[in-house]
Amino acid sequence: MSAAVMSETHPMTISIRSIVKSYGRYPALNGVSLEVQPGELLALLGPSGSGKTTLLRTIAGLEFPESGQVLFDGQDVTFAGASDRRVGFVFQQYALFKHMTVAKNVAFGLEVRKRQDRPAKADIAKRVDELLRLVELGEMGRRFPAQLSGGQRQRVALARALALDPSVLLLDEPFGALDAAVRKSLRRELRRIHDATGVTTIFVTHDQEEALELADRVAILNLGRIEQVGDPLEVSEHPASAFVAGFVGDGARFEGQVQGGVFRSGELAAPAPGAPDGAAQAFVRPYQFALAQGSDGFEVKVDRIVGHGPILRLEATAAGGRRLDAAFPREAGGELSGRPSIRLQVRSAHVFPV
Amino acid sequence: MSGRPASRRADLATEDPFWAKAAILTAVLLFLTLVLLLPVVAVFVQALHKGVGPAVAAMAEPDALSAIRLTLLTAALTVPFNVVFGVCAAWAVAKFDFPGKAFLITLIDLPFSVSPVVAGLIYVLVFGAQGWFGPWLLDHNIHIVFAVPGIVLATIFVTFPFVARELIPLMQEQGVSEEEAAVSMGASGLKTFWKVTAPNIRWGLLYGVLLCNARAMGEFGAVSVVSGHIRGLTNTMPLHVEILYNDYDFVGAFAVAGLLCLLALATLVLKTLLEVFQPDVRGRHV
Numbered sequence: 053m054s055a056a057v058m059s060e061t062h063p064m065t066i067s068i069r070s071i072v073k074s075y076g077r078y079p080a081l082n083g084v085s086l087e088v089q090p091g092e093l094l095a096l097l098g099p100s101g102s103g104k105t106t107l108l109r110t111i112a113g114l115e116f117p118e119s120g121q122v123l124f125d126g127q128d129v130t131f132a133g134a135s136d137r138r139v140g141f142v143f144q145q146y147a148l149f150k151h152m153t154v155a156k157n158v159a160f161g162l163e164v165r166k167r168q169d170r171p172a173k174a175d176i177a178k179r180v181d182e183l184l185r186l187v188e189l190g191e192m193g194r195r196f197p198a199q200l201s202g203g204q205r206q207r208v209a210l211a212r213a214l215a216l217d218p219s220v221l222l223l224d225e226p227f228g229a230l231d232a233a234v235r236k237s238l239r240r241e242l243r244r245i246h247d248a249t250g251v252t253t254i255f256v257t258h259d260q261e262e263a264l265e266l267a268d269r270v271a272i273l274n275l276g277r278i279e280q281v282g283d284p285l286e287v288s289e290h291p292a293s294a295f296v297a298g299f300v301g302d303g304a305r306f307e308g309q310v311q312g313g314v315f316r317s318g319e320l321a322a323p324a325p326g327a328p329d330g331a332a333q334a335f336v337r338p339y340q341f342a343l344a345q346g347s348d349g350f351e352v353k354v355d356r357i358v359g360h361g362p363i364l365r366l367e368a369t370a371a372g373g374r375r376l377d378a379a380f381p382r383e384a385g386g387e388l389s390g391r392p393s394i395r396l397q398v399r400s401a402h403v404f405p406v
Numbered sequence: 407m408s409g410r411p412a413s414r415r416a417d418l419a420t421e422d423p424f425w426a427k428a429a430i431l432t433a434v435l436l437f438l439t440l441v442l443l444l445p446v447v448a449v450f451v452q453a454l455h456k457g458v459g460p461a462v463a464a465m466a467e468p469d470a471l472s473a474i475r476l477t478l479l480t481a482a483l484t485v486p487f488n489v490v491f492g493v494c495a496a497w498a499v500a501k502f503d504f505p506g507k508a509f510l511i512t513l514i515d516l517p518f519s520v521s522p523v524v525a526g527l528i529y530v531l532v533f534g535a536q537g538w539f540g541p542w543l544l545d546h547n548i549h550i551v552f553a554v555p556g557i558v559l560a561t562i563f564v565t566f567p568f569v570a571r572e573l574i575p576l577m578q579e580q581g582v583s584e585e586e587a588a589v590s591m592g593a594s595g596l597k598t599f600w601k602v603t604a605p606n607i608r609w610g611l612l613y614g615v616l617l618c619n620a621r622a623m624g625e626f627g628a629v630s631v632v633s634g635h636i637r638g639l640t641n642t643m644p645l646h647v648e649i650l651y652n653d654y655d656f657v658g659a660f661a662v663a664g665l666l667c668l669l670a671l672a673t674l675v676l677k678t679l680l681e682v683f684q685p686d687v688r689g690r691h692v
Contacts, residue, residue, distance in 0.1 A: 113590075134586070134590040135592040144583075149584060149588075150606070160601075161593075164593040164597050
């Protein structure tokens with residue numbers, strides 16, 4: 053990467069402090085606080101209506117909160133307009149200017165500057181060229197957005213957002229409108245561009261796989277609140293709430309009781325060290341099941357065994373019709389094959405009071 | 407071979423038989439000829455039945471020239487006003503949420519639902535000698551009703567919805583994300599409008615302007631009420647046609663009517679050209 057593409061400013065720290073925002077009577081953000089480290093790639097993950105896009109737009113200066121603060125490197129920008137924040141924003145449907153060529157789109161931010169701040173024509177052209185090469189669209193400058201594929205439009209939007217050396221890059225569902233193959237390759241692309249420019253980047257997604265695979269850290273939102281912030285391993289291995297346990301990662305959910313550090317739901321028992329006694333729910337990931345010895349554990353009806361690669365996946369139905377997935381190492385195949393029912397036990401589980 | 411009859415059957419299922427097509431087409435053409443084409447032809451035949459000379463003379467008459475001037479002046483004042491208003495109203499309705507939005511849209515549509523005569527009467531009621539502001543206006547020697555300002559006001563009222571109605575669905579469909587993108591890249595409000603919004607609405611706007619202009623030049627009812635029919639002063643072309651006709655000056659009446667027709671036809675040609683070159687503006691108006 054050429055040095056000119058690198059952000060001239062140092063990566064920015066973003067602090068969000070108790071942001072409250074509502075649309076009419078419907079609260080969108082309910083006191084959200086979040087620290088974004090300089091240069092990190094953070095995902096805002098949550099179901100639709102969780103407030104993640106509102107939070108992103110608040111950081112961009114496209115929405116203004118009712119209370120709370122947004123700080124860029126300690127400086128209060130809560131009520132600064134989008135144009136004063138030096139943010140690069142990639143919109144969900146890209147919002148490319150249809151009547152301008154790709155090159156004009158990318159140059160827009162530089163060309164609308166006041167005359168005394170505007171770079172010379174040749175410099176703008178050079179910068180556009182660099183950016184288009186960064187997103188691997190070097191030959192496409194003269195095309196119009198309508199002549200590009202979805203993935204190419206996404207890259208143009210990215211180049212356009214990077215044109216002003218933004219202190220923060222914000223992306224709203226950046227891969228939402230693309231098909232699976234393009235999505236995968238663009239994901240790697242975004243990671244590469246982030247690493248090349250070092251710009252602090254925040255993206256919104258409802259796709260947990262996308263968030264866990266791409267981001268350094270993931271902030272999980274639900275009903276206008278942040279449920280947990282952590283690195284991908286942390287949020288999937290140590291969910292902080294029942295919502296996170298259910299939303300991130302696969303798994304079956306059981307309702308039951310905790311007594312003396314053990315969760316019970318019918319025949320099923322799971323260790324729940326430290327959980328308070330009383331009604332509880334347990335989330336069990338496929339790999340947290342094991343084959344039980346003798347008459348231990350609980351019985352499930354085998355629906356299907358899917359095996360490819362090193363993992364065998366068992367689709368089964370437990371008592372009461374609850375469906376669950378369990379994963380076993382390939383070697384367990386011998387014990388599983390040809391049996392109409394099988395006994396499982398739970399090695400560990402994520403248990404939360406109801 | 408077996409595929410062919412099947413595809414023929416599919417053709418038949420979506421197409422009417424020949425005789426039905428022919429019958430419908432004939433009925434439509436007959437109707438159009440009778441109701442639209444024949445009258446237009448009749449206008450020109452009547453205007454020219456004593457030759458080109460008298461027709462041109464009728465148009466060159468001072469009263470006729472004054473009517474033509476007044477009509478052009480009215481259109482020249484009305485159209486820019488409605489462009490500015492229409493863009494502002496469409497912008498407000500399409501890009502912002504505010505209480506009373508539905509009411510504003512209804513208000514914009516009002517001129518479509520109110521008879522033009524009523525529109526004219528409203529202005530007489532408000533600004534006329536016996537009206538609310540009449541005495542005050544008289545004291546200050548300001549003439550609105552039975553003068554050019556009244557004619558322009560009435561025309562503005564009647565042509566109010568054309569530009570706004572054309573732009574509202576267009577701007578709603580386009581949303582605000584392009585404007586937001588421009589603003590997030592540091593563009594000022596004005597630059598955002600000129601570089602992003604205006605290019606996106608230009609064809610719809612032009613279409614609205616043409617419709618607005620056609621109606622502004624042709625409006626009769628509302629203008630008739632507020633004009634006072636003062637020859638050489640407050641007569642527009644449509645009003646002048648009526649006066650000449652009532653005077654049994656058929657050549658003159660039809661000559662001026664023919665000129666109005668020509669203006670209308672020119673507008674239609676422009677509109678059609680616009681549709682040919684910009685297919686996406688077709689069929690949007692109410």
